[in-house]
Amino acid sequence: MTTLRLDGVGKTFGRHRALIDISTTFSTGQVAVVLGPNGAGKSTLLGILSTLMQPTTGAVLWGAERMGRDSNMRTAVGYVGHEPGLYGDLTARENLSLFGSLYGIPDVGARVGAMLTRVGLGDVRPDAAARTFSRGMMQRLSLARALMHEPPILLFDEPAAALDPQGADWLTGEIRQERAAGRLVLLVTHDLDAAASVADQLLVLRRGRLTFDETRAGGFAPEAVRSLYQEKTRAGG
Amino acid sequence: MPAASPGWWAQAAQIARKDLRLEWRSREVLFTMTFLATLVVLIFSFAFIAGDDSSLSPSVTAGILWVAVLFSGTVGLSRTFDREREGEAIRSLLLSPVPRSAIYAGKVVATTVLMFMVELIVTPLAAVFFSTTISTHAAWLALLLLLGTIGFAAVGVVFSAGLLRSRSRDVLLSVMLFPIVAPVVMAGARGTSLLLDPATPDMGGALLWTQVLAVAAVVFVTVGLWAFEPVATGE
Amino acid sequence: MSAGRPSDFRLVAGAAVAALGFLGIPFLIAATPIEPVMGIVQKIFYFHVPCAYLLFLSTFVCAGASIAYLFKGSEGGDRLALCSAELGVLFGLCVLVTGPLWARVAWGVYWQWDARLTSALLLWLMLVGYLLARRYGGPAAKRLAAGLALFAAVDAPLVYVSVNVWRTIHPNTSVITQSVPEMKLAVRLAALLFLVLWGVLLALRLRLERARAALGELELACEDALEGP
Numbered sequence: 001m002t003t004l005r006l007d008g009v010g011k012t013f014g015r016h017r018a019l020i021d022i023s024t025t026f027s028t029g030q031v032a033v034v035l036g037p038n039g040a041g042k043s044t045l046l047g048i049l050s051t052l053m054q055p056t057t058g059a060v061l062w063g064a065e066r067m068g069r070d071s072n073m074r075t076a077v078g079y080v081g082h083e084p085g086l087y088g089d090l091t092a093r094e095n096l097s098l099f100g101s102l103y104g105i106p107d108v109g110a111r112v113g114a115m116l117t118r119v120g121l122g123d124v125r126p127d128a129a130a131r132t133f134s135r136g137m138m139q140r141l142s143l144a145r146a147l148m149h150e151p152p153i154l155l156f157d158e159p160a161a162a163l164d165p166q167g168a169d170w171l172t173g174e175i176r177q178e179r180a181a182g183r184l185v186l187l188v189t190h191d192l193d194a195a196a197s198v199a200d201q202l203l204v205l206r207r208g209r210l211t212f213d214e215t216r217a218g219g220f221a222p223e224a225v226r227s228l229y230q231e232k233t234r235a236g237g
Numbered sequence: 238m239p240a241a242s243p244g245w246w247a248q249a250a251q252i253a254r255k256d257l258r259l260e261w262r263s264r265e266v267l268f269t270m271t272f273l274a275t276l277v278v279l280i281f282s283f284a285f286i287a288g289d290d291s292s293l294s295p296s297v298t299a300g301i302l303w304v305a306v307l308f309s310g311t312v313g314l315s316r317t318f319d320r321e322r323e324g325e326a327i328r329s330l331l332l333s334p335v336p337r338s339a340i341y342a343g344k345v346v347a348t349t350v351l352m353f354m355v356e357l358i359v360t361p362l363a364a365v366f367f368s369t370t371i372s373t374h375a376a377w378l379a380l381l382l383l384l385g386t387i388g389f390a391a392v393g394v395v396f397s398a399g400l401l402r403s404r405s406r407d408v409l410l411s412v413m414l415f416p417i418v419a420p421v422v423m424a425g426a427r428g429t430s431l432l433l434d435p436a437t438p439d440m441g442g443a444l445l446w447t448q449v450l451a452v453a454a455v456v457f458v459t460v461g462l463w464a465f466e467p468v469a470t471g472e
Numbered sequence: 473m474s475a476g477r478p479s480d481f482r483l484v485a486g487a488a489v490a491a492l493g494f495l496g497i498p499f500l501i502a503a504t505p506i507e508p509v510m511g512i513v514q515k516i517f518y519f520h521v522p523c524a525y526l527l528f529l530s531t532f533v534c535a536g537a538s539i540a541y542l543f544k545g546s547e548g549g550d551r552l553a554l555c556s557a558e559l560g561v562l563f564g565l566c567v568l569v570t571g572p573l574w575a576r577v578a579w580g581v582y583w584q585w586d587a588r589l590t591s592a593l594l595l596w597l598m599l600v601g602y603l604l605a606r607r608y609g610g611p612a613a614k615r616l617a618a619g620l621a622l623f624a625a626v627d628a629p630l631v632y633v634s635v636n637v638w639r640t641i642h643p644n645t646s647v648i649t650q651s652v653p654e655m656k657l658a659v660r661l662a663a664l665l666f667l668v669l670w671g672v673l674l675a676l677r678l679r680l681e682r683a684r685a686a687l688g689e690l691e692l693a694c695e696d697a698l699e700g701p
Contacts, residue, residue: 012692013611014688015688015691015692017692017695020696050332051332052328052331052332052470072334074332074333074334075334077332079328079329079332081325081328083324083325083328084324084325085324085325085326085328085329085332086324086326086329087255087259087320087324087326088323088324089259089262089263089320090255090258090259090262094258098251098255099329099333101243101251102243102248102251102330102333102334102335103333103334104243104334129262145329392623395619395623396616396619396620399609399612399615399616399619400609400610400612400616401612402610402611402612403608403609403610403611403612403613403616404608404610405608405609405610406610409604409605409608409609412601412604412605413601413604413605413616413620415597416594416597416598416601416624417598417620417623417624417627419594419631419634420627420630420631420633420634420635423634423635423638424634427637427638445637446637449630449633449634449637452630453630456626456630457623457626460622460623460626464542464619464622464623467542467543467615467618467619468542468612468615468616468618468619469612469615
């Protein structure tokens, strides 16, 4: 088991403090869910964990290595956001081969085929531009892109936003599957029920501070998540 | 886990190929840039050509041509970077282990290729409109345009990437880019005009301007490779 | 900010030198002989030339400080770059106003596309671009502007060479080399005084920016104290 440890991480933008002194530990084979109102610092946290932002204070450690701009550390992370992060004018296959080859994956063609099947896009028209995809197909392709290089860390930033219920269910299943595959999954969401259905570890952010952080072996019941969220995002909570 | 990362050149080539393939799908930037450049040439013709003489002095022809290149290139840069912003594709690119300088190099190459294709169409058109002969020193003229375009793209890519999240990016790109590339436009237009002059072609002068353009291209690319990462990809 | 700190002393001393100098220099300039060809109008050079030096100096200080900000993340570098860009715009404006005034008499037109004035104009435009980019450049504005400063600095020699080959009608030698010792002395003293003035203005402007940054920190600390975990 490898851990991702945040040690006093803070981030300041000009006069705005997006994150203040965050210390916590995430483990592989577990799903950590980050909850919090808009502007609580969730996106900033993901920015730092994905190495695209540098913390103003503190450090992020993956195992014994410090995460930073170093491009080798970057390959440890896969990222699925609410925006697909793909080129709409390229086909599904072209998108995946592009990123596959940028990651230096050997035998990209075979890998692309396997990934498309894996996310249920195996029968998609090979010449269809990604922009013609439905929201659900786009999110599948986005997940395939994030998994191309088999990253041990998988970050989700409100991945179910604007997905239909089937799409959201599919996504929940995928998250469970990645956990079973031994990945460290971090999910940022506003959907408390979805959070309850997958969380091993629950974190609540309020105005840049961590107000709740607990790992429960049996997971969290939906009612527990609701009351925790109410309590921990209240002023002075 | 991936094996060893592909080399810098291979990655830069991947980025350039990706940009050109995207463009080839819609040919949107190519067509609109060419049309815009032609319009600029035409508008200047309406403004400058008077009476029954349809020829202009070589310096005016050269100036019009380079202004058309400058305008269409700026618009082309904006559109190319719009594609990176749509769907946050740029984030996936930045998340990949590609060195930022390779992303920069790939984008400069793609921009240069695109602009140069437009120039290959617009320059003969301008020659026709202004009754100028360009075939005498065609290769040299192409070299001038190519060097000038590299210099332009080398600066433009850095600024466009930095402006990705700015609301006033379109006007700011011109505001930042035009003063910096002024020597490129000056050298390009002067060099072109010396080559186009049928009466007294000044080869020595044209060589001097070609050298200025080459120096500008080398200097701008060097600074760009160095500055792209902190300017364009910090948080 | 209490008085009596060393930086304040230097500031006051600098301001005093500049003030005394600006009181004294008109007499010195008045005492210089009138240039036989251009006449009394040549005396504008005692302002024009130092301002032009300071425009160039500001550009390079801005670029150097921008490098410190871009590559070392130095916030102080960013503040210095901003302040010197502002001063560059200010002194550049002096150059661009006094130049045409002189040109009107000497050459008969307000604006000649002469090498040095054109170079100054382009540098000035780049610095204005720096301020615009910094203000309206969105979330990456500071780094974007710093990049512009970097390009401006490497561009300056290119601009100068290009414009020089392009056109040269500036009286580049007729003012200084053919001048009598009094003229040289006056120009040098004027340049020195302008430099001190530039330094004083820069220190004041920097102090304001530093105070602003400190205020920001204090606000954050207040928030922390109120919000405390």
